[in-house]
Each structure stands twice: as structure tokens, then as C-alpha cells.
Amino acid sequence: MTMNLSRFLAAALFIPIAQAQELAPDVLVRTITQEVVAVLKQDKDIQAGDPKKVAELLETKVVPHFNFTRMTRIAMARNWRLASPEQQKELAGEFKTLLVRTYSTAISNYRDQKIDYRPLRAKPEDTEVTVKSEVKQSGSSQPVSIDYEMEKTPNGWKVYDVKVGGVSLVTTYRDTFASEVKDRGVDGLIKSLAAKNRQGQGERAKSGKS
Amino acid sequence: MQKAKTLCVLLLAGTLLGCATSGGNPSDPLEPLNRAMFGFNDTVDDAVVRPVAKAYRAALPGIVRTGISNFFSNLEDVWISVNDVLQGKVQQGFEDFGRFLLNSTFGIAGIFDIASEAGLKKNNEDFGQTLGSWGIGGGAYLVLPILGPSTVRDSFGLLLDTQTDLVFRIDGVRVHNSLYLTRGISTRANLLDASSVIETAALDKYAFVREAWLQRRRNLVYDGNPPREKEEADDDSR
Numbered sequence: 001m002t003m004n005l006s007r008f009l010a011a012a013l014f015i016p017i018a019q020a021q022e023l024a025p026d027v028l029v030r031t032i033t034q035e036v037v038a039v040l041k042q043d044k045d046i047q048a049g050d051p052k053k054v055a056e057l058l059e060t061k062v063v064p065h066f067n068f069t070r071m072t073r074i075a076m077a078r079n080w081r082l083a084s085p086e087q088q089k090e091l092a093g094e095f096k097t098l099l100v101r102t103y104s105t106a107i108s109n110y111r112d113q114k115i116d117y118r119p120l121r122a123k124p125e126d127t128e129v130t131v132k133s134e135v136k137q138s139g140s141s142q143p144v145s146i147d148y149e150m151e152k153t154p155n156g157w158k159v160y161d162v163k164v165g166g167v168s169l170v171t172t173y174r175d176t177f178a179s180e181v182k183d184r185g186v187d188g189l190i191k192s193l194a195a196k197n198r199q200g201q202g203e204r205a206k207s208g209k210s
Numbered sequence: 211m212q213k214a215k216t217l218c219v220l221l222l223a224g225t226l227l228g229c230a231t232s233g234g235n236p237s238d239p240l241e242p243l244n245r246a247m248f249g250f251n252d253t254v255d256d257a258v259v260r261p262v263a264k265a266y267r268a269a270l271p272g273i274v275r276t277g278i279s280n281f282f283s284n285l286e287d288v289w290i291s292v293n294d295v296l297q298g299k300v301q302q303g304f305e306d307f308g309r310f311l312l313n314s315t316f317g318i319a320g321i322f323d324i325a326s327e328a329g330l331k332k333n334n335e336d337f338g339q340t341l342g343s344w345g346i347g348g349g350a351y352l353v354l355p356i357l358g359p360s361t362v363r364d365s366f367g368l369l370l371d372t373q374t375d376l377v378f379r380i381d382g383v384r385v386h387n388s389l390y391l392t393r394g395i396s397t398r399a400n401l402l403d404a405s406s407v408i409e410t411a412a413l414d415k416y417a418f419v420r421e422a423w424l425q426r427r428r429n430l431v432y433d434g435n436p437p438r439e440k441e442e443a444d445d446d447s448r
Contacts, residue, residue: 034420037352071378082286095334099413101410102407102410102411105406105410105411106403106407107405109403109406109407137400141332142283142331142333143331143332144432165426165429166425166426166428166430166434166436167422167425167426168425169411169427170424171421172421172422172425173413173418173421174421175235175414175417175420176412176413176414176417176418176420176421178233179414179417180413180414192413193413196413200410
């Protein structure tokens with residue numbers, strides 16, 4: 001039971017992304033996922049867990065389709081207003097690094113899982129939609145749901161939350177962020193995030209993969 | 211009866227400690243106690259459970275591991291179908307029982323999950339969720355020894371889940387102990403990738419797991435469609 005939840009987090013983040021700006025949100029998610037999966041299947045370096053290659057792949061294909069500022073704002077909740085514009089920028093930057101790193105850990109576990117998309121339920125005039133997908137896990141008969149919360153912007157649709165098995169990658173940070181800000185202020189939180197990110201780089205350098 | 215008493219004591223302790231602690235998550239009045247238990251579980255996992263699960267994964271080919279995992283999953287389907295019915299989902303109850311019949315026979319004692327391939331999806335139900343669907347809230351968050359995250363409601367549900375566990379019905383202490391052990395290892399092995407993701411993601415692992423767990427349970431109670439919670443302060447800063 002203890003780790004039931006982690007299963008859902010793990011199957012997580014097959015969330016890739018492309019350039020097409022006018023694509024419908026569900027088409028966009030599917031296209032990007034296919035592109036990233038295609039690279040994963042071919043690239044021997046990525047399969048071997050080369051962190052540089054994975055980072056490059058994500059930076060070009062995935063990152064442009066996320067709104068990290070909004071993600072940070074949701075995770076910060078009330079405390080977002082306590083942060084100055086510079087602090088907000090720093091926070092979003094560090095949070096982005098952390099999320100991308102998490103995503104690359106998940107991606108390096110990818111082993112041919114099958115992904116199904118559910119039909120998009122949205123009206124043409126909607127500016128916020130949920131794209132729902134399911135990943136079939138190996139070793140478990142129950143598929144894991146992955147939902148992308150997306151918003152329409154002038155630069156195409158952007159993801160602002162990912163829910164794995166109903167668990168939001170963004171709001172899951174709320175408690176941590178809130179208590180950090182309460183104890184050590186906004187700068188304290190920025191420092192903690194930065195330290196976590198540095199520590200991650202260190203681990204990476206030592207061993208490409210666990 | 212005795213277990214009910216234990217629960218009452220736990221609930222009481224929760225209320226008392228709730229007054230004693232300040233701040234933190236309101237659904238976790240027992241945080242100091244829970245953190246200690248979480249630390250203990252983590253230590254056991256580091257020292258024993260995870261290494262064993264890794265060895266298990268390295269030793270057995272994927273097909274065999276899936277077969278083992280399916281075998282246990284199949285036994286759960288009976289209790290899942292009972293919970294379906296208790297939650298008023300009668301048709302799903304029949305389907306889940308159908309899964310059990312199909313997999314137990316043509317799927318050779320559940321080793322092959324042919325029901326999924328035939329379009330009968332595996333469902334996730336337990337008595338904690340049934341209580342939730344009857345409108346009973348989770349209550350205080352609890353970290354159980356070895357079993358990990360739960361709530362007062364879900365711990366109570368777990369008592370009943372354990373009583374109805376088919377593995378529990380198998381005669382012979384040695385046999386069912388080794389089955390328990392195998393099931394535990396198999397479950398942990400399936401989660402190895404997931405736990406590595408959590409290690410990367412969490413600033414404070416305890417708070418991260420708590421929040422993720424509570425969201426997960428809420429999602430399960432509502433069968434994947436929980437009512438939207440307000441995103442407080444998300445939009446008022448625009």
C-alpha cells in the first residue's frame with residue numbers, strides 16, 4: 001500500500017511536446033508524445049541514461065509547451081503575492097529545473113508502455129481543457145491515467161498541470177512550499193529549490209542512472 | 211471489537227495531538243508521530259525491502275513477474291466486485307466478478323490477465339473507498355508501520371480488506387506467509403521506478419508523499435472524476 005501512489009507518479013510523465021502552434025490540444029499532446037517516444041526508442045545514448053542528451057531532448061521538444069510561471073503560481077498559492085517579480089522569476093526558474101529533472105527520471109524508465117488517448121471533451125471556444133490519456137503499465141493490469149491541464153495562449157496551447165492517477169504534480173508541492181515560506185521566507189524557498197537542483201546534478205554526474 | 215477500540219483510541223489521540231501541534235496540513239494533526247513512522251519505514255525500505263525488490267526484478271524475467279503480479283491481482287477482484295456493489299455500481303460488480311471467473315479459468319489461476327484483453331478493465335476498489343463513497347471523510351492522515359500512508363478511514367477499511375483477503379484464506383501458515391511475502395516483494399518491485407521519481411521530485415519527501423497520497427485517494431473515491439477544487443490564489447494575481 002505504501003507505494004501504490006508512487007506507481008502513478010512514475011508511469012507519469014510521458015508528456016512530450018512539438019512546435020505546431022495551431023494544433024488542437026489533444027493532437028498537440030499526442031504528436032509530442034509520439035516524437036519523444038520515437039527518439040527514446042532510437043537513441044542509444046538516451047537509453048543508456050545520458051543526462052545531457054535527455055535534457056536536450058526535453059528542452060527542445062517538451063519545455064516550450066509548458067507554462068512554468070503558472071505552475072509555480074499554483075504551487076505557491078497565496079504566497080505568490082509575497083514574492084517580488086524578481087523572486088517570482090527565480091522561483092519559476094528553479095521549479096522548472098526540478099520538474100524537468102523529475103520528468104527525465106521518469107522518461108529514463110520508459111519501456112514500451114502503450115499510451116491510449118481518450119476523446120477530447122471540449123467546445124471550440126474553450127480556453128482551458130483537460131487532455132486525458134492512459135498508460136498501460138508493464139507488470140500491472142491497471143492502466144495509469146495521465147491528464148494534462150491545458151490553457152490556450154497566443155503561442156498555442158500550454159500545459160499548466162499534469163495529473164498522474166489523479167495526483168497533481170503541481171499542487172503536490174503546495175504544503176512544502178507553504179511551510180518553507182513560513183519558516184524561511186521566499187528567499188529560503190528559492191535556496192532550498194536551488195540546493196535540491198544542485199544535489200540532483202551531483203548525483204547525475206556520479207551515476208547516469210540509478 | 212478490539213480493533214474498533216484501537217481505532218477509537220487513535221482517533222482520540224489524533225484530536226488531542228491536533229490541539230498540541232500548530233500549523234502544517236490540517237488533515238495531518240499527527241504529523242510528528244507520522245514523520246517518525248515515515249522515517250522508520252524509509253529506513254526499512256532502504257535496508258531491506260528495496261534491495262530485495264531490486265534483486266527480484268533482476269532475477270526474474272518480465273513475463274514471470276507480470277504473471278506473479280497478475281495472480282495476486284486476480285484474487286483481489288472478488289473483493290473489488292463486492293465493493294463495487296456496496297458502492298452501487300452493480301454492473302461494474304458483475305464485470306469485476308466476470309474478470310475473476312475468466313482469469314481464474316482461461317487465464318490459468320489468474321496468471322494471464324485475459325479479461326483486460328477482452329475489454330474488461332481492471333478496477334481499483336477497496337473498503338476505504340466504499341466508506342468514502344458513502345460520504346465518510348478520510349479523517350486524520352496516518353502513516354502505518356511498513357504499510358505506509360493511510361487515513362483513519364482507510365485504516366479501518368484496510369482491516370476489512372485484510373479479513374476478506376483470499377490469500378488469508380489459504381490454509382497453512384507457511385504457505386500464506388510466503389504468499390504474503392511474495393506479494394509484498396512483487397508490489398514493491400513494480401514501484402521501483404516510481405520511487406526513484408519521487409526521490410528526484412520531492413523537496414520534503416514526507417510532505418510530498420502525504421499530499422500525493424491524499425490526492426490519490428480522493429481521486430479513487432470519485433472514480434477518477436473528483437469535483438474540481440478551487441485553485442485558490444491561482445487566478446487572483448493576474
